[in-house]
Amino acid sequence: MSIRTPMGRARGMGAAGHGVGEFWHQRVTSVTSLVLAIGMIFILLTLATSTYAEVRATFANPLVGGWMALTVISFVYHMYIGAQEVIMEYGPKTWKLGLTLANTGFCLMIAAACLFALIKMSFGVL
Amino acid sequence: MSQIQKPRPLSPHIMIYRLRMTMLMSGFHRATGLALYFGMVFLTWWLVAAASGPNAFGWASWFFGSFLGYIVMLGFSWGLIHHAVGGVRHLIWDLGIGLSKEASMRWAIGTIIASVAITILLWLVVLIVA
Numbered sequence A: 001m002s003i004r005t006p007m008g009r010a011r012g013m014g015a016a017g018h019g020v021g022e023f024w025h026q027r028v029t030s031v032t033s034l035v036l037a038i039g040m041i042f043i044l045l046t047l048a049t050s051t052y053a054e055v056r057a058t059f060a061n062p063l064v065g066g067w068m069a070l071t072v073i074s075f076v077y078h079m080y081i082g083a084q085e086v087i088m089e090y091g092p093k094t095w096k097l098g099l100t101l102a103n104t105g106f107c108l109m110i111a112a113a114c115l116f117a118l119i120k121m122s123f124g125v126l
Numbered sequence B: 001m002s003q004i005q006k007p008r009p010l011s012p013h014i015m016i017y018r019l020r021m022t023m024l025m026s027g028f029h030r031a032t033g034l035a036l037y038f039g040m041v042f043l044t045w046w047l048v049a050a051a052s053g054p055n056a057f058g059w060a061s062w063f064f065g066s067f068l069g070y071i072v073m074l075g076f077s078w079g080l081i082h083h084a085v086g087g088v089r090h091l092i093w094d095l096g097i098g099l100s101k102e103a104s105m106r107w108a109i110g111t112i113i114a115s116v117a118i119t120i121l122l123w124l125v126v127l128i129v130a
């Protein structure tokens, strides 16, 4: 007989080898992404016919820059968890570490590039 | 001792089932999620180009004004809308609503109709604005 509880033995046995945190964060970032995406679509729509100077003036507005920054953060965290889920379910065992590193690197680069661009457009003079 | 072993039994997988709308929409949700994942490169390119200067922005504008650019934007917008509608369906399921066989089938059909309809509406607005 083991003194471990059934819950203790079951924990961490999922595809990713750990808990339910990602599942919950995936739901929370779904809701935030939905709200943020709607705003993003409006922002991009208004820029459809803008000149370069108008685009920069729009992004210099802190509400626009801030909204887009939040959108990028929410999307990137959400897509990181989602891709991680796909890797853990379908990735061949020997590839999982490599794919995890690739996913992490890709998501960090997307986030860094977008946030750098948004911050530069917020603070930078044209 | 016999070395011959029967292959391990496999659980039924996608090949064995008749294609149903619910199953197709499940696949679409994952496919659009992954397409958006890589599609973020285009949004990033556009933002970095805008931050870099008129020259870089001109190149990005040239691309997004091209035929391929429109395909990318059409794909990204439909993918985002489809994934979002399907995602809301997932969140409603998480509340324990709409899980019956009949309801899930209706919602699967509703998802694809809604995503195509919203995408068409969005592009009608683009055509009117632009």
Ligand code: HEM
Pocket: A026, A027, A030, A031, A033, A034, A035, A037, A075, A076, A078, A079, A081, A082, A083, A085, A086, B029, B030, B031, B032, B033, B034, B036, B037, B040, B080, B083, B084, B085, B086, B087, B088, B090, B091
């Ligand atoms: C706009 C609102 C969005 C909502 C409501 C939403 C909702 C969801 C939900 C509920 C899931 C989990 C599905 C499951 O448990 O099987 C999911 C998965 C995923 N999402 Fe999103 N999402 C949104 C936007 C995005 C965006 C913008 C991206 C990428 C840039 C993205 C990428 C992914 C990926 C890669 C997965 C994993 C695919 C899978 O597990 O099948 N999502 N999404």
